[in-house]
Amino acid sequence: MALNYIWVAFFLIAFLIALFKLIFLGDTEIFKTIVEGLFDSSKVAVMDIALPLAGVMTFFLGLLNIGEKAGAINFLARIIGPFFNKLFPEVPKNHPANGQMIMNFSANMLGLDNAATPFGLKAMQSLQELNPQKDTASNAQIMFLVLHTSGLTIIPLGIMAQRAILGAKDPSDIFIPCLIGTYVATVFSMFIVALRQRINLFNSLVMGWLGGITAFLVLALWYLSSLPKEEIEQVSKVVGNVTLFVIIVAFLLGALRKKVDIFDAFIEGAKGGFETSVRIIPYLVGMLVAIGALRNSGAMAYIVDGMKYVIGLTGVNTDFTDALPVALMRPLSGSASRALMIDAMKEFGPDSFVGRLSCIFQGAADTTFYIVALYFGSVGIKKTRYAIVAGLIADLAGVIAGIALGYFFFH
Helix, strand or coil, X not given: XXXXXXXXXXXXXXXXXXXXXXXXXXXXXXXHHHHHHHHHHHHHHHHHHHHHHHHHHHHHHHHHHHHHHHCHHHHHHXXXXXXXXXXXXXXXXXXXXXXXXXXXXXXXXXXXXXXXXHHHHHHHHHHHHHCCCCCECCHHHHHHHHHHHCCCCCCCHHHHHHHHHCCCCCHHHHHHHHHHHHHHHHHHHHHHHHHHCCCCCCXXXXXXXXXXXXXXXXXXXXXXXXXXXXXXXXXXXXXHHHHHHHHHHHHHHHHHHCCCCHHHHHHHHHHHHHHHHHHCHHHHHHHHHXXXXXHHCCHHHHHHHHXXXXXXXXXXXXXXXXXXXXXXHCCCCHHHHHHHHHHHHHHHCCCCHHHHHHHHHHHCCCCHHHHHHHHHHHCCCCECCCHHHHHHHHHHHHHHHHHHHHHHHHC
């Protein structure tokens, strides 16, 4: 029901704002802008997202099927199993979903979005097989989705590249704040969902894993912070792409060792790629069209101005509010928030406080509504329970952390 109310609210708010502009401001083009945006958003959902995803899905689902038959997924599940058993008590030990989820998280951390999506969709399908209520999100599916929406990425390469294009003096100066912000969002989302699901995370196993991951990230940051910007980007590209190709080769060699009929296994798994891409089209169209209507009506600008006014009344420094459009748009649309980030850097300068804070907001979370539509839509989940609320709370944690980090590093 939460998704129903949110979806209707997007259209209703857009309509009321547009009606206000037409009657009181004489804006005769506003409804034309919104309606044209509906068609553009529909086209983007199908032509720019769903259909291009089909090819990537086809390849990686075929590869995953080879990995499963070679035993690679079960091997990953055994390694990560003890930790994931605490986070996902509904998922049996050594279940393939454990390996698929860790591959999704690993690809996200390395910035390999194209690889992360097929792994994540396959993991969601595996979790759906364990779900007793097929139209309702299970606890495990919610935990996985909310962790995914926290958007943990080690190096925000795309953001740094955009800063370089716009002439930033040091394009990589935001990567540490971005990493800290997204890590805070990830850990916070883990604990908020665990609290809701009554999962006790305060034990030696979970704390040991979190401590180890934290130590690894600190060491990685320490090493990367000593490198010039060009070398950071080079290390990111090499590590990310080498890791992905190593996984591909390892799956193939493992399949050869197990004497798997490799190409038939690939074809068997790949058949689901196009089917999954087609299945998610209605969900993507519905969500992106609603988001486009809200954005094109100007409602987002009014919300930001209202927040700036209210915050100003408290006497708190309001310098950060000029970057809030990125924070507010990020859960709704990755492309729209990226455009707002670029606009902020163009208007205020890439090395300004607002320009840098916009980048931190972009890197500290992920597109919650898009991910909900994509992942739950791929398995026919209609009742999302508290997944959206938990995801938005995690996004809020990332925003608050981003503001604090922005003031700490750059103000």
